[in-house]
Amino acid sequence: MLRILPSTKVLVTALVTGLTLGAAPALAQCGGSFSSFVGGLKEEARQRGHDAATVDRFFASVRQDQKTLNADRRQGVFQLDFTTFARRLISQNRINAGVANGKRYDSVFDRIEAQYGVDRGVLLAFWAFETDYGAFQGDFNTLNSLVTLSHDCRRPELFRPQVFSALELYEMGDFDPARTTGAWAGEIGMVQMLPGDIIENGVDGDGDGHVSLKTSAPDALMSGAKMLQHLGWRANEPWIQEIDVPAEMDWSKTGLRTTMSPAEWERMGVRPRAGQWFANLPASVIIPQGRKGPAFLAYPNFNVYFEWNQSFTYVLTAAYFATRLQGAPVFDAGNPDPGLSGEQMKTLQRRLVARGYDVGDVDGILGAKSREAVQAVQQELGLPADAWPTAALLNRL
Template structure:
């Protein structure tokens, strides 16, 4: 869900009298009662509200899924090899041919490459074959009641209510992912309201059953989030043995032509010399290397995981004919318990690494890179045992 959408939805909630705003952490029955009051205060008919929430309940499996995202502890190479297979690539090529007219329309109207959508379609639901079996309303209400991130999910409950009002959502039959996303490309209810496209002309936006609706809606959302037509998003490169590694990472942008002057070369094709780009070293200076262009940052509005985003962007390149990336010979990185220890040490030194979870997120990468620079180590943001020992 995009950042400015979160802010807008939260503003609507805050505009209501606080006496009718449901609070997380109370008993679920009281929470449902307060949500219903809030819905009526927003102007929804009482009978509609009662019908919508009639069978809602807590889903403990949603909370379990929310707390068990261990796959994101994998390094980029391991994660990419797990998600990308020849079968998944070939299936994507077949779908590109099957829905060629839809992809032509996507590229013409929204400027989004078919490879970008094919990669999301593959990763989110394996081209629609598995869209999740969590009851969507129960998932959204469970996560709204849970006090970890209610501000993200509570507005989605009311967006689902709006879809229900128009006949495009069933509180008992609509299912999807544990976090409330629906359909082949997994969009939240508010995203469907804002960016849904009736691609097949049947008068409804049905992301679960219509590939045309799903693909066009996904493309419209990417454009809404800032996608720039006709520009690349990610390019594999070869880096020299010596470089100012502190300039790597998303926090630094230079023209691709300036990276070329520093010895960075494309592994295939030509660099987009006029575009700003960041040098991405997901496993340090001895591992895979990529230049990330402005469109790459749009990916983070779809998903916040660095590893997921990089893998999705790389997979999109594969649909355009790019070869398998060069994994290189990266130094052995930290994982699990060792990475948690490093995060704890960095946090004690005043760095904001986010949650101590053993996941190499943006905050941890930035802290690692800064500490490497202070200690005179190659500042490539890749946490190693050498850094841990030095600390």
Template sequence: MRLTAPLLALCLSVLPAMSSACGGSFSSFVDGLKAEARAKGHGAAVVDQFFAPVRQDPRVLKADRSQGVFQRPFLDFSQRLISADRVKRGQSNARKYDAVFNRIEQQYGVDRGVLLAFWAFETDYGGFQGDFNTANALVTLAHDCRRPELFRPQVFAALELFEQGDFDPRTTTGAWAGEIGMVQMLPRDIIENGVDGDGDGKVSLKTSATDALMSGGAMLQSLGWRAGEPWIQEVSVPQRFDWSQSGLTVVKPTSEWAALGVKPRNGPLQNQLPAALILPQGHKGPAFLAYPNFNVYFEWNQSFTYVLTAAYFATRLQGAPVYNAGNPDAGLSGAQTKELQRKLQARGHDVGKVDGILGAKTRAAVQTEQKRLGLPADAWPTPALLARL
């Protein structure tokens, strides 16, 4: 699911200057949406018909606030999501839709493993696409003041789909965050990147795997996917290494990583491509080089753990071996990570929201404190580091 979380002040600054931007009574907020829709040129009768069944859904807000799964470390998270059955079904679907994937690779330059991994994680290969009413979900999240800048435009995109006959506010369902179909795309993405892959005259992301996969490929290309290039590659790193060189902000050509002793576990390093060394659970755990295409994953989802797991699974589906898990130091619980984030804030670090999730800002702050304390600066927080702080 493609989610972002900017500061509320920034959110409000880019919204229309109207009292119903977010918050307040739900009915007044919907009235504001209807007025804005009419101002955008949508007919009054269509607007009334679209918004008539819309209701606030408290289940959506509960789901939005309950994403504790992203507090799990990479090894735990990836082992939960990547089962032998998912690998087997992914390989089976690769064969079943071989001709479709050939078209996608030729037209959009996106490897089949990438889309298979998203298809698997988002809806279990189309098996469960979500049962939340999409119109209710989008309007509920637009009304909520946490991320209105993301969801308010999607309400009007859903209205456009309704006018085209491709959306029913009463019956269209999907994920709690408003995504629809087998690879879970938001309404604006469907409008901009939806593809009628099977040639039946409709873009049917819920019922046509061909349409869903082609549309996913088109969207990834639009987000900047570089054809013919890898996304991640598992590597081994010498025991004696400057671990402060790890992290997504330190980018070097692969030749420089090779000169520092970084070696691929499968296949050659991609000659002279820029790459970053990522250590999801510190210098004693698995290690990967992240190439430019890896950054495109963050346009699909903002969770580092989800992104790395999806990227790794894509390589598995294309023949890469099971990663070397290593023997990483014990990490922190969600409660301990919140404590860590508060301590880092007290030292002047910007860690974003205190949420118990080891995100990019928290990792950067951890790495800075590890350097200060003379510890291996691998951005992996441990109980020992928490005690030192």
């Protein structure tokens, strides 16, 4: 499981939930005795109109799970650079299995492409990375994880609403508090969806009257496609395209904050690596390992990936793998300057903070805010502003 944290759509759910509680008595949002916290959840569930006996049965088996907390704190895989991360995740076996599953569920993908406009490669890539095409869907008790993360005071607003969504699924007969398992962050099924997303976007793809994301590939794939559409996926449009960049250009224009048409990028020396431009859409040049490394043009649909997962490296790898499953060649890794270790990255982040830059968490991960801060300080120092931190930059600071 490769979540850095649940997607931003959960926060929206949390905000909406907060508005609907009205003048209900304030309940502890996190921390304190775990048993008392569960008691507060039960009281809130009753205030929301759930039957008291049903609430008691739903929470009867819940336990605090230290393994969930350990997994939440342990996400060092996201310190890897894009090339290393992509090579680790994209094996020939995963490619072969993706091709085979594309053929096996061809009619399902045809329905998805017609109804939601989501290319099969996109869903196959998520299916591969999230659960190895359903082979390993996570062995964490889902309710225990959700309640544990709600009790933990790091991000309770993300997880607390999901507890009550799980209760709704239980009342519908589609959730077993004692036996439903999934990822450590509470996602369930082959494409790993949170309970609230299942309620909002679940699709009965196989026509059996239930949305069974753990056992039915048609249900999982159709539900994933509907969720992507809900998150803003633009039908039948590309997401990324590999490009070649010139040896010199205004590197400060790279990154997701700047969009131009492919024709405008071409005037700056940018070229598609193979064939023609996919579309005449606003797009950004992204160079995950700086100006000497791999390069891609990111179209509007690429931004939707961040609603599914907030790790830049994961998102780019999933987006690239989707193109690979649809026939794109292996990307050109180039010859990027060596990056920083996790500890070096933390040192750089602390030095950037000291200079007044917002890097988000000082966690050793080159996330979106850290990339923006690196690019800004490179401009300040008169360096090529390609947002790639190196030992030379660290020494300059």
